[in-house]
Amino acid sequence: MFNFAYYNPTRIHFGKDTINEINSLVPSDARVMVLFGGSSAKKTGTLDEVNQALGNRFVVEFGGIEPNPTYETLMQAVEQVRELKIDFLLAVGGGSVIDGTKFVAAAAEFEGEPWDILTSWGGKVTKAMPFGTVLTLPATGSEMNCASVVTRKSLKAKLPFRNELVYPQFSILDPTKTFTLPERQLANGVVDAFVHITEQYLTYPVNAAVQDRFAEGLLQILIELGPKALAQPQDYDIRANLMWVATMALNGTIGTGVPHDWATHMIGHELTALYDIDHARTLAIVLPSLLRCTKTAKHEKLLQFADRVWHIQAGTEDERIEAAIANTQAFFEAMGIGTKLADYNLGKDDVEAVLKQLEDHGMVALGEHENIDLAMSRDILTLAI
Amino acid sequence: MFNFAYYNPTRIHFGKDTINEINSLVPSDARVMVLFGGSSAKKTGTLDEVNQALGNRFVVEFGGIEPNPTYETLMQAVEQVRELKIDFLLAVGGGSVIDGTKFVAAAAEFEGEPWDILTSWGGKVTKAMPFGTVLTLPATGSEMNCASVVTRKSLKAKLPFRNELVYPQFSILDPTKTFTLPERQLANGVVDAFVHITEQYLTYPVNAAVQDRFAEGLLQILIELGPKALAQPQDYDIRANLMWVATMALNGTIGTGVPHDWATHMIGHELTALYDIDHARTLAIVLPSLLRCTKTAKHEKLLQFADRVWHIQAGTEDERIEAAIANTQAFFEAMGIGTKLADYNLGKDDVEAVLKQLEDHGMVALGEHENIDLAMSRDILTLAI
Numbered sequence: 001m002f003n004f005a006y007y008n009p010t011r012i013h014f015g016k017d018t019i020n021e022i023n024s025l026v027p028s029d030a031r032v033m034v035l036f037g038g039s040s041a042k043k044t045g046t047l048d049e050v051n052q053a054l055g056n057r058f059v060v061e062f063g064g065i066e067p068n069p070t071y072e073t074l075m076q077a078v079e080q081v082r083e084l085k086i087d088f089l090l091a092v093g094g095g096s097v098i099d100g101t102k103f104v105a106a107a108a109e110f111e112g113e114p115w116d117i118l119t120s121w122g123g124k125v126t127k128a129m130p131f132g133t134v135l136t137l138p139a140t141g142s143e144m145n146c147a148s149v150v151t152r153k154s155l156k157a158k159l160p161f162r163n164e165l166v167y168p169q170f171s172i173l174d175p176t177k178t179f180t181l182p183e184r185q186l187a188n189g190v191v192d193a194f195v196h197i198t199e200q201y202l203t204y205p206v207n208a209a210v211q212d213r214f215a216e217g218l219l220q221i222l223i224e225l226g227p228k229a230l231a232q233p234q235d236y237d238i239r240a241n242l243m244w245v246a247t248m249a250l251n252g253t254i255g256t257g258v259p260h261d262w263a264t265h266m267i268g269h270e271l272t273a274l275y276d277i278d279h280a281r282t283l284a285i286v287l288p289s290l291l292r293c294t295k296t297a298k299h300e301k302l303l304q305f306a307d308r309v310w311h312i313q314a315g316t317e318d319e320r321i322e323a324a325i326a327n328t329q330a331f332f333e334a335m336g337i338g339t340k341l342a343d344y345n346l347g348k349d350d351v352e353a354v355l356k357q358l359e360d361h362g363m364v365a366l367g368e369h370e371n372i373d374l375a376m377s378r379d380i381l382t383l384a385i
Numbered sequence: 386m387f388n389f390a391y392y393n394p395t396r397i398h399f400g401k402d403t404i405n406e407i408n409s410l411v412p413s414d415a416r417v418m419v420l421f422g423g424s425s426a427k428k429t430g431t432l433d434e435v436n437q438a439l440g441n442r443f444v445v446e447f448g449g450i451e452p453n454p455t456y457e458t459l460m461q462a463v464e465q466v467r468e469l470k471i472d473f474l475l476a477v478g479g480g481s482v483i484d485g486t487k488f489v490a491a492a493a494e495f496e497g498e499p500w501d502i503l504t505s506w507g508g509k510v511t512k513a514m515p516f517g518t519v520l521t522l523p524a525t526g527s528e529m530n531c532a533s534v535v536t537r538k539s540l541k542a543k544l545p546f547r548n549e550l551v552y553p554q555f556s557i558l559d560p561t562k563t564f565t566l567p568e569r570q571l572a573n574g575v576v577d578a579f580v581h582i583t584e585q586y587l588t589y590p591v592n593a594a595v596q597d598r599f600a601e602g603l604l605q606i607l608i609e610l611g612p613k614a615l616a617q618p619q620d621y622d623i624r625a626n627l628m629w630v631a632t633m634a635l636n637g638t639i640g641t642g643v644p645h646d647w648a649t650h651m652i653g654h655e656l657t658a659l660y661d662i663d664h665a666r667t668l669a670i671v672l673p674s675l676l677r678c679t680k681t682a683k684h685e686k687l688l689q690f691a692d693r694v695w696h697i698q699a700g701t702e703d704e705r706i707e708a709a710i711a712n713t714q715a716f717f718e719a720m721g722i723g724t725k726l727a728d729y730n731l732g733k734d735d736v737e738a739v740l741k742q743l744e745d746h747g748m749v750a751l752g753e754h755e756n757i758d759l760a761m762s763r764d765i766l767t768l769a770i
Contacts, residue, residue, distance in 0.1 A: 001399075001625045002400070003400025003403065004399050005396070005397065005399070011391070011392040012391040012392070013389075014642065015387070015388025015642075016388060018388065207622035207625075209626040210602070210606065210633055213606060214602055216598075217595070217601070218595065220598065221595065224594075237386065244386070245594070253638065256399070257400075257629075
């Protein structure tokens, strides 16, 4: 196992009717901005519940944060925060709203050009506003980590940052708040969580027994419950387990002390930036091809994945690995998510456009061995046509 | 899954040569008390390393914290803390030293009689000194939780307390520091961690998929690596994995949102208080008999335990459950730990003495259903003779 540092101070309140905990979690004299996305937070009544829990505090709402939150929109929130002397942020939504809120928390306190937060990968952040979250779409794990991804429309750039100062102070996870999710978003969440796990698991073995067993456990739960969630959309326990899996998938627990391979995300981000494809769908396109193109380097972990997650024991090693990848791809398809570029009307020319983006953003040495260069990214994307 | 709150702000530094992180973790102007147990912390050089990392800070050492830390000893530390205006504590040792340090942290700031900290189960703690830990004996998980157990010799009482204010600010987990452990302590640690897991897992099903899979993963690692650790005492990866399992076994991760059954610990504590038997050994005595006496109530989870942890698929349900319990008992014995009262020269009369203790301490409704009364405790202990 690699040496590691682990720290995660986010307080979780999980379960039915936990939104009212907000009242004891937000300082009573706070001036609060509630950030959210589209109209669903209002329609479902979640915003009302939040406002009720906030009681007599000064509250301003900031809606309209996009599915891939943009720098342009978020900077409007930063302006309002400064104007209205807001001192506490409350994100109500999924990963995009929470990621956006993290950026607002850091940008509002940032001296200089806030875009530098992104170009420094968060390294330049020295302070941030306190904030909490009310999660309505389990997927990204953003509710319990200190990472964020922001898109700058004018540059067609989607860049991540991370900094300990943007851990949420608290997150409210009420599975009943996910009952109103469209099937498409539910499926996206399952696939997003799945790929978060494989990116911390499908690398090379370093004898990290806990992280491996935990990753394998989470993957098995997604495989078992993902399709059931589509079939039984009002089942509390299924929703609750999927919600907690998505959080545990990216809160540091399975990722400490092991190599990571975020190539699928990095390539996927460019597909979203260029073509506005749902984040999770870009991952479903990239992952199977990436695993096939890197199966020599990932040989041992892919065999373990085949054995412990998919329970594949028959065949040669190569056959077991291919079966595990095929099962993974079939699982995404069973969740209603296309795994080919053609499913999104993209082809050979688009591959070149993505490569240009990767080059522009310096994404030329991806993967746990930093050997996924532009040529290999081309192979991966071509295989995914 | 039950509703739950989860919060764990302890910062972990895990791996080789991480003791020097102390320098950046302890305030540079802190007045530090280093608390430890016997002479091994000095002999192994760990104390020297800690002192070196603390540099020019004011440091006082407080040694002699017992394997079951006593109120009497700890109150001497509290006195010194007050006299010398100590403002940061650093525990160097295993669960006993860390538990003791938690008590000192709370007692030094406590107004009134500090024994009330124990009799109120920690509820009366309103502030506590900051402290960190350097773990040398993985077992109890105390390095990453806010619970503690203290023995008051004069009353022959061993009582637990917990309070969020006694989370360690940081814990240093360097697996190489466990290389010098005697075999007995290594075995104790494995069994202690194992029972911590079963006490949060072997109750009744509440559809908590993540907690179940994680618990099963940790148990499988202990079963695989425990005997290997005895056979290959200098293997870094084995030690590292056991260390991290013991921490994850009791840091809240597997225990949130599920029923608990701490009856094995509560009965075991009385065996330690009366006969000074190693904590882990008392658990090894109680658990197999407790599972046999409660196998109807725990039926479903015992079947799951047999299937997923021990991979027992043959036989009737009762046979599979008995095989899983027998395997568990054989695993403890394979770790060199006796599982019968007779192994410690105790018999029928001692059972009655333990029952008297349980009654005196109000331990008359234990277990996840609060139905382990004195009569059932007698059955459990009698079966363990």
